[in-house]
Amino acid sequence: MRFFQKRLRLPALAEGFHLITDLLVAELPELEGLRVGTAHFLLQHTSASLFITENADPTVRRDFQQYFRRLAPDSAPYFEHTSEGPDDMSAHLKAALLGASVTVPISEGRLLLGTWQGLCLGEHRRHGGRRWVVATLLGE
């Protein structure tokens, strides 16, 4: 049994929701050698999210964007934290609601997600830039 840990840099993504399973797996060739284990991913930011959602229909991810814009609107009148722009505090709220960290089981060299599950990056800033993910694989 062994750990493998790597810090991965994502490309800059537009505000919205993006499937990144393939992108992450491509950076982790060590996955293939693991018969059983767990893969942990931590997005090292507090204004974007990493979570699991539907991996097939792009309308799901567009609806997520519309929904979360309404659930945590920019520039709520009571916000005190306004110095970093109108989309900053709302981004922190969306990030906390959706989470920044996911654990996925590993089986026979691959992530054992459900057929319709994918790892999704929610970019909540207009100009979030390139984000960092720490991947920690443990397996045998």
Add this chain to the structure above:
Amino acid sequence: MRFFQKRLRLPALAEGFHLITDLLVAELPELEGLRVGTAHFLLQHTSASLFITENADPTVRRDFQQYFRRLAPDSAPYFEHTSEGPDDMSAHLKAALLGASVTVPISEGRLLLGTWQGLCLGEHRRHGGRRWVVATLLGE
């Protein structure tokens, strides 16, 4: 130290919130042999949730259902993802808000949850059918 991994099929559950700790533990006799470790559970679906909540009073789970119906209503006028029924997009949103994956510490052969904590399955579809959970135990 060793991994034990099993894919479990839940019974079909009605729309709403259901405690499933006992059901999961009953399928995992390997737990008893572990003095210390972690148990990871992944629900392999994107229209139901697996999370931790209060394990005693059924009114808590009924209030969850009422609350989440309001927080992520079916058939919001701006939804584009409508082809799979009025409860599908709302189910994806509830699933993302509550999460599909939980890690619980193991101590002396049992899940080390708090006294009032239970593992809860949120079934967000009217006819979700039987759901799959991957349990990955690691311990010694």
Add this chain to the structure above:
Amino acid sequence: MRFFQKRLRLPALAEGFHLITDLLVAELPELEGLRVGTAHFLLQHTSASLFITENADPTVRRDFQQYFRRLAPDSAPYFEHTSEGPDDMSAHLKAALLGASVTVPISEGRLLLGTWQGLCLGEHRRHGGRRWVVATLLGE
């Protein structure tokens, strides 16, 4: 590779959001000996949250409190679970939305959080009292 598990008792905290990274790390000197691994934290309660958020500006945490008071208000007219006080059911909802459990990668003896990330305790009760956290470190 070895597990280290400890049950930690937090001081009683006021309703609101509190950074507790330093407090947790101070109780875990075993962290320093781990070159690579994972740290799992479970808050053993269902009316408070443990999650990752911004670690620098106190206005972020005040805005969280205002936002979540609105998102899951006390005493919603349809709540059935009212016997434990007006802030109890709303606390269970906030706890489920933000989560009670976090896994953080370990690297070179410390938690590998992002520069602006901290572990945050959301106390959702007016008088929550002292809360328990189970820390489970695994590493080598």
